[in-house]
Amino acid sequence: MSLQRRIFLMVVGLLLVVLLPTIAIFTLNTRNALFQQAKANGQLIAELLASSTGFIESIPVQAEAFISDQMVVQARIAAHLVAIAEAAGLSPDEINAHLRDIVNTTVLDEFWITDENGYAYLRSDPSIEFTFNPDPEIQPQAYIFWQLLSGAVDQVIQEAQVREVDDQTFKYVGVAGIDKPRIVQVGYNIGVLDILIDQVGLPNLVQRLINERSVSAIWIVDNNLNLLASDGISSPDIDINFDPSDRETVQQVLQTGESLQYTQDGFLHVVTPVINNEQIIGAVLVYVSLEGVQNAIQQALIFAVLLSLIAVGTGAIASQLLSRWISQPILHLSQAAEAIANGEWDYDIPLTRNDEVGTLARTFSAMSARIRDLINQFEERVADRTRDLQMATASSAQLVSELQLAYTVGRKITETYNMPDYQQRIMSVIAQSFDLYTVLLFEPDKDHKRLILRAAADRQGVSIMPEIFPEIDLDANSTVALAARMRETVAVNDVTKSNVYMPIDALPATSAEIAIPLVIGGELIGVLDLQxxxxxxxxxxxxxxxxxxxxxxxxxxxxxxxxxHVSNAQAEIEVIRKNQAQFISQLSRDVRLPLYDLLDTTEIVADGFMGEITPEQAKSLHQVVDKGDELLSNLNEALGISRIVVDGLPLYVENINLRHSLEPIIAITRDLVKNRPIEIVVDMPESLPELYGDDRRIRQIFLGLLSNAAKFTEQGHITIQIEQQADKIHAVIQDTGRGISQEEQQQLFSMALVSQQEVKGASRALRLPLTRKFIEAHGGKIWLESTPGVGTTCHVTLLVATP
Structure with missing residues (x-):
């Protein structure tokens, strides 16, 4: 191998050794940075949603709570207003007129005020008859206010809900009555809350975020995993179908209150708790797509390889530029999200790009401006409502003050009518209460030709009667006379410009005057003059x-x-009653003395002391004596009644042995019937408790009853039965005499006297008014049972003496 090839291979190898780790390290660092930025963005979005959720959800609640407090104040004011108005004597129509005027001039939409039975006799809509019912099946929405009548609660605040009758959103608040059991309910149309929820609610915010490519899905749930908002749709009836890992993560976040993140199936899952007033009320789950991050990593890798083949330095510079190009917008968006989360709605994002990041930045700016405008509008509306409520409260306070003054003055006036100088007292009350220069009271004379001054007072309540002229002709040219003639109020607000004002030397400072006629039942009873x-x-x-x-x-x-008038009539009746009783008493005395002489003489003749007479003459004379005795008995009864009427019924009370008192009475009864086939039967225990009363009156009671039984019984028996019943002595006197009809029984105990002609046609010669008076004076009772032709049973109860 040549040196050139080895150098080439060495350079290539060196480049490969340098480039491969560099590319690997660069790719790994880029991936981590992009993931960290994606997580940070997802976390910021979730926190923004969590912060917005608590804030947005609290806006309608706080608004409704504020309205509820104001409505409670309105209802309380209405309850006091109605109590004061009714105490002042205002009619339901007058009270309704005042309350409807409040509804027409304020933000209040409805009022319903009931009586003790739940009937709304005071209401804002007179065309609707309404009665509250405690049955929830009959009144599903209104039945809860029945508790105010039963006294279970003193106020009921009903959540805003759609009414059944017109599908409008109404809120009702009710309080208990002040003066008596009643329901005082006010209603307010708060459809504005629905508009506020639609504009600033969670669905709108979620829909805006969903429109961005980086956010794939958003769920907002409460503590029970009930869905509050998702993909722009809000419904409490939809259950969330989480993956097991999602459900466990959300439950863990709800328990710990700490945010969690994890990746799954190409998505970054961010879960953040929703905290309101330091209480966890739900959670936000955001799905951030990692597809864009992965594409960016692949592009960065290819770009790095190409640049590394050209030059390591160029690749490094390109990588640096690429890193800055990718990370800087995300940093700006993160800063913007943090500022908005801190309430800085005017934060400006310094991005003018037209890609997804620029769209997200513009969306954030628009959302921030929209929320700021909604908050400003809401604050303006709250301020307007507060101002309206303050005006209504001031008006109500003025009305209450006037009603309180009217009640105080009216109470003082009505308390004076039974006082000797009530007219002067009334004038003093009015003058002092309204700080008037003077108050005068005129009354017509009996011919209704002149008005007589009866009372006058200055602002200190002092009488000024000696200083005022005493009377005015009804035809005179004066404010008082004109009001009396017309039976209408005459007002003069500037006496210098009036041709009916009559100057009074003693009242030189008078500048204005009203004269009010006092008319009742069409009759003029006076004129009230105020100056x-x-x-x-x-x-x-x-x-x-x-x-x-x-x-x-x-x-x-x-x-x-x-x-x-009543006092005079009662005095006249008392004089007549006493004169009548005295006349009867005098008449009885004038007749009784001659009658005694006549009966004594007749009896002497009948017994033969004046000479021998025939049996027929003796029989006739004895009949005269019997009838005379009967007449004398009636006179004695009339005399006794008259004494009771004039002098009352005096009793000389002591402990009485009833058996000892009755023995001589029974002996007299036996003597009365000795010549007739009548058996006297006595059923009386040996020992009886003592009575506490007047012994003479007790003897008169039984003597009258037994003598009547003896007089009207021709044959048979008379039974006297005495027994003790608890703290009473029960006496029964039964005879087999003529009996008494039902009509006669109703008159038997009357205090009226009957003529001898009535006696002849009746079953009893004597009525028993004195007997009943004696018995009732001893705390007892008397009643009878009788059948004509069969006999009569008389019952008497008397109280036993207490030890």
Whole structure:
């Protein structure tokens, strides 16, 4: 072999020894660098998606939470507003009008306020009748608000959902009533959240990344491996079909919270956890294709071999240039991804290339600008909503303040009607509450020709009656007289420009005046005159407010008049009642004394002391005596009733042995029936507990009952049965007399007196009002059972004396 060949072979060998390791080392280094860059890019994309996922998913949640808080405030305000309005006496129509005005002028879309039964009698849409129901099958969406009526919760916040009736996305919030069980619900159309989700949601971001050649697939899952977004499609009902290695890797990342990478089947798999508020809520799986990396490695190898054949130096320089040409764009993209992940949405990627890397750079820039614009729009909308809510809150606060003032004044007015100087007190309350120069109250005289001043007060609530003229002609040219004639409010906001204002020397500072007629049931009962030192103070709101106050004054004055009428009528009735009782008592005394003399004389004649008489004459005279005794008994009863009416029923109470008290009464009864075939049966234990009462009245009770039984029983028996029942003594008096009809039983215990003609047609000669009064005065009861032609059973209960 020649030296030239050996040198050639040596050079060739040297070149081969130098080039082969160089090519191998260069190829290996290039491969590692490209893989590292691909991994870094995949990791940055995954981290960007993970960061964006937590941020994007939190936007609708935070927005809905913010809206929920504002709606709770609205519902609370509505609950207080309704409670105050109803306490102030506003009707449902008036309350509805105020609430609908709020709906029409604010962002609030609906309100539904119920009574204790769930019926929405206050609602934004009067055409819809709605009643809440606790059954979820009847009301799948609204049933949860029933808990507010039962008191289980004091507020319910329902997630935004599509309504069944019109497929609109609505959010409802309800709170419990303040003054009584009720549901106070407000509704808001938040379809804007759907638009926000569509524009900045995960599907849109995933679709943009999928359009790039380097990213082949993206999956975003939650902790339960439920799919949140994939290939631009979002559906919670689709399950992920991972390879076993993918599933194990995702589960490992969810458990450890650390990112993992691995290559499989020509793809780089990057798995990164999604962290929100330091909580792992899911994971992002990115498939980065390695086809471009492998092609780049092959091209670099061929290019290196060709250049090495020309010159090692040229190859080295070319390799260096190639390395820089490949790695520099990837470095810029990595920096851009890191800046966007840190929230620098205005970061500018310094690349103008038209290849895939340039397209990826432009996509990153467009995505960053779009997210920045959406965030700015969202912040503007939140600011607008906040401003609207603040305006609505301020308006509601003003209305609540007016209602509170009306309630306070109304309560003070209604509390004064039963006071002696209620009119002056009412004027003082109004003058002090509204800081008025003076407040006057006029009432018409009985002929309705003049208006008489009844009360007057200045802003300190001090009476100024002595300083004001006492009356005004109804035909006079004055604000007060005109309001009385027209039965309408007359307002003068500048007295210097009015031809109906009547100056009052004692009130020189009056600049504005309103006169409000006090009318109820078509009757004019007075005129309320309000005066101020300032012009144009009585605007429409003030007029309406003062007319409501005047209505309360009207009711208070009318109630005072009615109370006085009732008091006078009661006094007159009491005088009549006592006069009637005294008349009956006097009449009984005037008749009873002559009757005693007549009966004594008749009985002497009947017994033959005045001379011998025939048996028929004796019989007739004894009948006269019997009827006289009956008449005398009726007079005694009338006299007893009149004494009770006039003097009441005094009792001289002591412990009473009932058996000892009844023995003489039973003996008298036996004597009354000794000439008739009547058996007296007594069923009474040897020992009975003592009663606590008036012994004389107790004897009168049983004497009256037994004498009636003896008088109206011709034959048969009279049974007296006494027994103890717990803390009572139960007495039963049964006879076989004529009996009493149902109509007569209803009148038997009446306090009214009956004539002798009524007695003849009745089963009882005496009614028993005194007997019942005596029994009830001892805490007992009396009732009877009777059948005409069979007999009567009378029941009496009396309380046993306590030890």
């Amino acid at each position: 101020s030192e300032n012009v144009n103070v009585f605007d429409n709101n003030m007029l309406r407010f003062m007319e409501n106050i005047a209505a309360l004054v009207t009711l208070s004055i009318k109630n005072a008049h009615l109370k006085q």
